[in-house]
Amino acid sequence: MRTSSDTAIGRIVMVTAYDALSARIADEAGADYILVGDSAATTVLGYQNTRDVSQAEMLMLTRAARRGVRKARLIGDLPFGSYETSDAQAVSTARAYRDVGCELVKLEGAGTMCERVRAIVQEGIVVVGHIGLLPQQARTPADLRAQGRVAADALALIADAQGLAEAGVSMLVIEAVPSAVAREIAVRSAVPVIGIGAGAAVDGQVLVYTDLLGLGEGHVPRFVRHYLNGRELWRGAISAFASDVRSGSYPAAEEQYGLPESELQEFLRLLGRN
Numbered sequence: 705m706r707t708s709s710d711t712a713i714g715r716i717v718m719v720t721a722y723d724a725l726s727a728r729i730a731d732e733a734g735a736d737y738i739l740v741g742d743s744a745a746t747t748v749l750g751y752q753n754t755r756d757v758s759q760a761e762m763l764m765l766t767r768a769a770r771r772g773v774r775k776a777r778l779i780g781d782l783p784f785g786s787y788e789t790s791d792a793q794a795v796s797t798a799r800a801y802r803d804v805g806c807e808l809v810k811l812e813g814a815g816t817m818c819e820r821v822r823a824i825v826q827e828g829i830v831v832v833g834h835i836g837l838l839p840q841q842a843r844t845p846a847d848l849r850a851q852g853r854v855a856a857d858a859l860a861l862i863a864d865a866q867g868l869a870e871a872g873v874s875m876l877v878i879e880a881v882p883s884a885v886a887r888e889i890a891v892r893s894a895v896p897v898i899g900i901g902a903g904a905a906v907d908g909q910v911l912v913y914t915d916l917l918g919l920g921e922g923h924v925p926r927f928v929r930h931y932l933n934g935r936e937l938w939r940g941a942i943s944a945f946a947s948d949v950r951s952g953s954y955p956a957a958e959e960q961y962g963l964p965e966s967e968l969q970e971f972l973r974l975l976g977r978n
Contacts, residue, residue: 716908718779718898719916722748722765726913727772739779739810739910740766742840747914754839755784759797763804770805779832780806784840787811791823798824798831810877812838814864818871825872833868835861836902837880845923850901852881858888865889865897877910878902880927901927 718737721727722744730738744765745757762783770778780801787794798809809824810832811817821831836851852858862885865876876897878886883903890897890906899906914920917934924930948954963971972978 714907716896716898718908718910720744720910720912721769721772723768724772727769727776727778728774729772730913731773731776735776736908737779737808737910738769738773738776740769740781740806741912742781742783743912747912747920753843755843757783759783759786759800763800766801766806767804777807778805779808779810780804782809782811787820788813788817791820794820795823795827798827798829802829808832808874810834812840814867818867821868821871821873830874831872832875832877833865833871833873834877834879835864835868836878839879848880848925850880850882852885858882858885861885862889862892865893869893869895878906880925901925 716737717735718739719730719733719735720741720743721730721738722740727738727740740762742754742757742762744762745751745754749757749761751757762781766778766780782794782797782801786797794811801809808830811820811824812834814833814835817833821833824831837848839848842848852861858881861878861881865878868876873895875895876889876893878889878897878899880901883905886897886899886902887905896907898908898910900910911928914934915924915928916930917932918930918936919934919938921935945954962968969978
């Protein structure tokens with residue numbers, strides 16, 4: 705069993721990305737792992753729920769992110785409905801993500817999902833587990849609440865983590881659980897534990913990039929830290945552009961292409977204007 709101090713060594717940085725641009729920036733900024741998360745459903749695709757995004761959409765986003773990554777390892781998030789039914793379905797979906805360049809795949813849940821993990825691992829594909837708050841199980845925003853806040857539930861999360869480790873996951877994401885519970889999971893875990901709303905006593909942290917850049921709107925979970933007021937900066941820039949267009953100050957002379965004087969005169973002659 706690890707001690708809690710062990711988790712302070714070599715902390716892992718994971719960030720979501722959904723296209724080549726966001727993936728390239730995260731890669732250049734030093735992220736260790738880039739997760740093409742199904743959070744794309746609500747952050748960039750306009751859905752109300754992560755359950756609504758399709759595998760085809762997720763694979764399209766994953767291909768785009770792959771083009772932007774040079775150093776980080778890419779994780780594909782298996783969407784709701786693409787792996788739960790059977791081992792064969794889970795393996796087929798995991799293969800599809802491997803084929804578009806993912807080095808790891810992530811799925812939610814434990815229990816029967818441990819069988820899915822075993823099947824995917826036997827295929828030679830690296831799996832990341834996910835316990836705690838499971839967004840794919842949330843049907844409404846009210847379902848997106850912290851887990852493991854009752855002692856029996858906290859013990860069940862420890863059992864879930866152990867089951868996934870025995871099934872062969874190489875990394876575990878824990879979302880929205882009390883820090884004391886995440887600490888106990890981390891010290892018992894032989895694989896790195898990545899927190900999102902799970903306190904500091906884990907091996908690394910992941911955030912959705914639109915959250916950390918302050919691009920979102922509405923309710924902000926308590927674990928989100930805005931490193932930029934991106935929404936206001938973005939909106940301000942577009943507002944300034946709109947104002948300049950309407951006033952005629954954009955484009956200025958230096959922002960336009962010209963013709964050499966001789967070609968301009970020839971052009972005007974051909975138009976019959978000189």
